[in-house]
Amino acid sequence: MDYVIVNGEYIKRSEAKVDIEDRGYQFGDGVYEVIRVYNGKMFTASEHLERLIESGKKIGMEIPYTVSELKQLLVELITKNQLVLGTLYMQVTRGTSPRNHAFPAADVRPNLVVYSKEVGRPIENMQQGVKVILNEDIRWLLCDIKSLNLLGNLMAKQKAVEAGCFEAIQHRDGIVTEGSLSNISIIKDGKVITHPADNLILNGITRQKVLGICRNNDIPFAETTFTLEDLKNADEIFLSGTTVEVTPIIEIEGKKVGAGTVGPLTKKLQILFEGEIEKECGKIR
Ligand SMILES: Cc1ncc(COP(=O)(O)O)c(C=O)c1O
Structure with a gap:
């Protein structure tokens, strides 16, 4: 029913x-x-x-x-x-x-x-990674509120879809904030870096879970801002969110991220994240 x-x-x-x-x-x-x-x-x-x-x-x-x-x-x-x-x-x-x-x-x-x-899990995106575009973050200054007002996010996502991409990575004054429906983290030299949980992003529950995983598994991480330049030079990049879980980004506006395949630390985080799901909900495969 x-x-x-x-x-x-x-x-x-x-x-x-x-x-x-x-x-x-x-x-x-x-x-x-x-x-x-x-x-x-x-x-x-x-x-x-x-x-x-x-x-x-x-x-x-x-x-x-x-x-x-x-x-x-x-x-x-x-x-x-x-x-x-x-x-x-x-x-x-x-x-x-x-x-x-x-x-x-x-x-x-x-x-x-x-x-x-x-709705099923986003298996294909998680295994193969997704392509993204960059988009200026024109949203209001209270992005920490999960408000019904989503026009900025919708317009960003639509641009991504029209470009044949999965997500739009938003940036304000050269600083990367988040996607239209997900948070973003970069990995550089083995360290996970994601925007601080302030008014410019939604503090994703998945983002918090991933940071907890890093803390409990001695994976270095930082909640600090990073620039578009840092994004371009990242070894690995991934999205996190309730619907996307941990989804690797393999291409930004036609340019490959690292080798253009899913990186080893992202894979490890995906496995550990599945472990967290299984702790609460039981075996999922
Ligand atoms: C703008 C935005 N950022 C981040 C997220 C990820 O949040 P969560 O992990 O709580 O789903 C979402 C999810 O809807 C979102 O809309």
Whole structure:
């Protein structure tokens, strides 16, 4: 069955409706999360749900659910939809209220919507690597919030697609920030380097997992800015994200990264990352 959650209720997808004055629909006034499901179990659910609540706080919106309440709702959705391998998409908007830029009255309750989707792992991209373009980062200055407002990201991704590439690597004043739907790390002389978790990037849950893996396996890493020049001179480069896991970049605007194949440290991180998934969700191959 294909159920969705609307404000805590399980409804058939075909019967779910959004009010035209939902503030998410009108303004993109809300926040969202995407959680991966492997073997019918959520991966890093607490981290995603904590970030959702945190994103809400950053836009002045109190999400009326706790992490454990949300988790219970999601577990039941997985069961009802018999989801084995896929994603959960959830969004919380500032509620339904007559259109007005100012926030609605405090008694307007945020709207929660969750749905699930069956989707396989990005095996081919992970094994073969992907091509990317470079794109100026024209987004706002609160990229740490997982906001529904994604126009900058969408326009960047579209440019990549039109160029026959998977992702657009964004840069601001010569500093590489992140992709349109993923974080980016470079590897130079055995060290993993990724942009600090500040207001210019989304602090990816996958990014944090990868850094934890580095910490626990004595792989040198740094959360420091790096330039377009550093990107061009990197030995290996990879994307990280809920949907892309650890995906190697093998070509930037037609120029090969290293030998143009998946590098050894990226491969090692992929294996260790799978280990993390298996710790939470059981064997995945
Ligand atoms: C702009 C952006 N950066 C990074 C990420 C990766 O975050 P996570 O690992 O939490 O999925 C995403 C994922 O949606 C994203 O949209």
